[in-house]
Amino acid sequence: MKAWVLKAVGQPEYIEVPAPELRPGQVLLSVGAAGICGSDIPRIFETGTYHFPTIPGHEFAGTVVDAYSREDRRWIGKRAGVFPLIPCGECFACRERHYEMCQSYDYLGSRSDGGFAEFVAVPSWNLIELPDAVSMEEAAMAEPAAVALHAVRRLAVQAGDTVALYGLGTIGILITQWLRICGVGHVFAVGHNLGHGELMRRTSLEAYEYRNAAGMEDACDTVAWILASTGGRGADIAIDCAGTPETLTDCINCVRAGGQVLAVGNPKGEMRLEQAVYWKLLRRQIRLTGTWNSTFDHTPEDDWHRVMTEIESGELKPAELITHRLPPGELLRGLLIARGREEYHNKIMLIHPDSCYVPDNERMGTGL
Ligand SMILES: [Zn+2]
Ligand SMILES: [Zn+2]
Structure with a gap:
């Protein structure tokens, strides 16, 4: 053969x-x-x-x-x-x-x-x-x-929840399809490629918004964007499909008090958090969860x-x-x-x- x-x-x-x-x-x-x-x-x-x-x-x-x-x-x-x-x-x-x-x-x-x-x-x-x-x-x-479904199943998702999603590769976009099936109301998506954002809108959710990640042309402060869009409260759920300290930090910073952060993406290197970010994890009682396979x-x-x-x-x-x-x-x-x-x-x-x-x-x- x-x-x-x-x-x-x-x-x-x-x-x-x-x-x-x-x-x-x-x-x-x-x-x-x-x-x-x-x-x-x-x-x-x-x-x-x-x-x-x-x-x-x-x-x-x-x-x-x-x-x-x-x-x-x-x-x-x-x-x-x-x-x-x-x-x-x-x-x-x-x-x-x-x-x-x-x-x-x-x-x-x-x-x-x-x-x-x-x-x-x-x-x-x-x-x-x-x-x-x-x-x-x-x-x-x-x-x-199945990997994307398994990730979503680590979360307690409620209909109408708002979700911040960092990283729009295959798993990220498939996660948005499962979020739609779960009745999620709105997804704030951050990625490196407007094409992925378009693909996501077409296949997953009408109620989505896309911004370019840091370092890209037209990039914005995505945490400020998500906080402003949720009346200062933060997203109910934040999902890191990129696996970098920056995106995990953004997830912790943009999720609401008592919210959930899900770590999905394979880490590209050391995953250090600044002390102030770690404090936020504690004081805001954020639930941080991993998922595998x-x-x-x-x-x-x-x-x-x-x-x-x-x-x-x-x-x-x-x-x-x-x-x-x-x-x-x-x-x-x-x-x-x-x-x-x-x-x-x-x-x-x-x-x-x-x-x-x-x-x-x-x-x-x-x-x-
Ligand atoms: Zn694979
Ligand atoms: Zn075994």
Whole structure:
């Protein structure tokens, strides 16, 4: 099969490799769509995967074409999404079915081979069957959509709440879609790219306002803007999807007394807070919460099943974030677009033309 093999830091190569051999519990998935995640950029160009060679890619979906064991043969021919985390099943978190906090997990696309290939060996435990109305590219967006839902579920959100959101990457915009589903009244969005602001307005909320982040042209004092817009009270909730000390500080400064701050974005470096900001956290009794990954425990209420339900009903529209659809051989071009600021992009997706992929518009036409 053809696959993108990361041989060393900065060296992804599109080469012919043997298709994976199945082990007990695994099925063979023919990849239909695979998204580039923001975390793939440092993984491929700076830090590397846990060992080399590895096939990266953890946001993917496809069709099951083979299975190791007899009981898994029922999956053959089915379209499936993939929870990329393989839990140990034994640690404290796993025993409580909080697999997202597993202490010694395996991961498709960083510790084990992932989705930037024609085929992937996936434990059948990690599969979620796709409803007919969910396309391959939507299913490949299920991972970030589940991460965004998991983040929103850390919060006590009430209808009509005002939310400040710093950082409008894929997760940030997907969070706004979930906030809309929760009935949030108004979002004050801060980002680096007016295009993301437009995308957010189109896909998420009418009741949103956008400002450029510090350091950008037309940037304003976003904390003063949010305070002035809420009669001096502050937003009910502030969400940091950027992971910098500045944005976390802004979140604490713009949230109301007794409000909630959610830390979502992966930190880019040390996360120091000034003493005055820390005092605010105490005196204003702000609830600061972290979030990580998503829940997947085969119940209808886990994050992944909820994602599929909301895509199926049309409430969640993750495919609207896809700005680039590339053939599998063009991963490197996609990575370079994702790394740069020259070309507008949000989600960049590899589409396998000869898999069972049906584009959205055709799917509508055929009544599927
Ligand atoms: Zn990711
Ligand atoms: Zn575990």
